[in-house]
Amino acid sequence: xxxxxxxxxxxxxxxxxxxxxxxxxxxxxxxxxxxxxxxxxxxxxxxxxxxxxxxxxxxxxxxxxxxxxxxxxxxxxxxxxxxxxxxxxxxxxxxxxxxxxxxxxxxxxxxxxxxxxxxxxxxxxxxxxxxxxxxxxxxxxxxxxxxxxxxxxxxxxxxxxxxxxxxxxxxxxxxxxxxxxxxxxxxxxxxxxxxxxxxxxxxxxxxxxxxxxxxxxxxxxxxxxxxxxxxxxxxxxxxxxxxxxxxxxxxx
Ligand SMILES: Nc1ncnc2c1ncn2[C@@H]1O[C@H](COP(=O)(O)OP(=O)(O)OP(=O)(O)O)[C@@H](O)[C@H]1O
Numbered sequence: 001x002x003x004x005x006x007x008x009x010x011x012x013x014x015x016x017x018x019x020x021x022x023x024x025x026x027x028x029x030x031x032x033x034x035x036x037x038x039x040x041x042x043x044x045x046x047x048x049x050x051x052x053x054x055x056x057x058x059x060x061x062x063x064x065x066x067x068x069x070x071x072x073x074x075x076x077x078x079x080x081x082x083x084x085x086x087x088x089x090x091x092x093x094x095x096x097x098x099x100x101x102x103x104x105x106x107x108x109x110x111x112x113x114x115x116x117x118x119x120x121x122x123x124x125x126x127x128x129x130x131x132x133x134x135x136x137x138x139x140x141x142x143x144x145x146x147x148x149x150x151x152x153x154x155x156x157x158x159x160x161x162x163x164x165x166x167x168x169x170x171x172x173x174x175x176x177x178x179x180x181x182x183x184x185x186x187x188x189x190x191x192x193x194x195x196x197x198x199x200x201x202x203x204x205x206x207x208x209x210x211x212x213x214x215x216x217x218x219x220x221x222x223x224x225x226x227x228x229x230x231x232x233x234x235x236x237x238x239x240x241x242x243x244x245x246x247x248x249x250x251x252x
Contacts, residue, residue, distance in 0.1 A: 001025045001048070001063070001139070001170070007056030008043055017043045019194045021057070025172065027138075030165050030183070033174040034199070035191035041174040042071055042143050044191055048172055049141040063170065065092070067137030071144045071174075073128030075116045081127055082112040085134065092135030102130040105160060107153045122148040133164070140164060140171045146179040158183045166248070 006021040017040045025031055025048070033041050046052040047059060049068035077084060085099045103109040106126045111119065119127065125148050132140060140161075146154050158180055161171055173180060180186050188199040228236045 001059070001061045003047070003054075003057065003059050005057035006047065006054040006059060008040075008047060008052060008054055016194055018047075018191075018196065021196045023189070023196060023198070025170060026187075027063075027170045028165060028168055029187050030161055030171045030173065030180070030185075031187040031189060032178075032180045033172060033189045033191060034176060034178065037176070039191040040194065041176070041191050044189075044196060045141050045143050045172060045174055048139070063138030065135060065138045067132035067135055067140045069128045069132035069142045069145060071147065073124045075119055075124035075127070077116050080113055080115055081108070081119070084116055085112075085127065085131060088131040089134055094135045098134040098136075099130070102134050105156070106130055107150070107156075122150060125149065126153065137169060140169050142171070142173045144174050144176065146175060146177060154179065 002024045003021050006018065007016055008018045009016045021044070033044060035041050043052065045068075047054060048062070049066055050059075050062060051068060079087070081103075082099060085103075086096055089096055089099060099112070100109065103112055106129060108123055108126045108130075111123055116124065116127065125145075129142065129145055132142065145157060149157065161173070161180075162183065165171055190197050190199040226236065226240075
């Protein structure tokens with residue numbers, strides 16, 4: 001996906017929030033977007049997701065299936081959690097079983113029959129994440145997904161995102177608290193002063209601060225090997241990826 005000299009301002013006479021942004025996002029990558037408050041991170045994410053259209057320049061090669069979770073999920077809707085997610089799943093051609101799967105992974109399974117309006121802020125935020133993910137998007141755009149999450153879900157989320165990336169999803173995350181900082185192999189964009197620049201990736205930064213205070217709330221990762229009959233390798237790999245684990249092809 002490519003942005004060519006993209007500029008955006010909200011009103012005709014307002015100042016430009018973003019100017020002359022040119023960048024390419026590669027598939028199968030996680031990109032973390034950082035920057036100070038009001039710099040334009042959400043604006044950039046809305047442009048990437050197609051919620052906003054560039055006033056200047058162009059955005060090309062956006063994948064067809066896009067999942068987007070806004071910073072604040074609009075929970076003031078007259079549905080139960082399950083009713084809302086079923087509707088979203090139907091619109092995206094996803095099976096209902098995905099609702100239970102993602103409700104369990106994001107730790108809100110026991111809330112599925114509650115009205116959206118009764119949810120706490122953090123639980124509503126989880127529903128916002130689930131609706132973005134359950135349609136198996138090719139591009140997943142998450143605006144501050146860690147904000148307001150309980151410690152367990154917050155610790156799980158980097159591994160869930162890594163699993164989706166392994167399954168081929170391009171992921172863009174704004175993350176001003178830097179929850180992804182210890183995840184290896186993440187691209188980083190810095191939004192400031194109306195421009196977007198590439199910053200050193202989390203991997204580079206982790207190497208640089210290995211003896212410093214770089215530990216974050218990311219769950220500890222473990223690598224295991226699984227031995228299966230050769231003819232089942234592709235099936236098992238697909239199952240692991242569908243379950244949100246990062247799994248790689250067998251070595252020959
Ligand atoms: N709907 C809107 N109408 C007018 N101006 C807006 C709108 N949304 C954002 N802005 C302005 O655009 C600028 C960038 O806002 P944006 O929300 O993209 O920043 P951000 O980096 O995501 O900030 P934060 O870290 O506080 O969430 C700000 O000056 C903001 O006031």
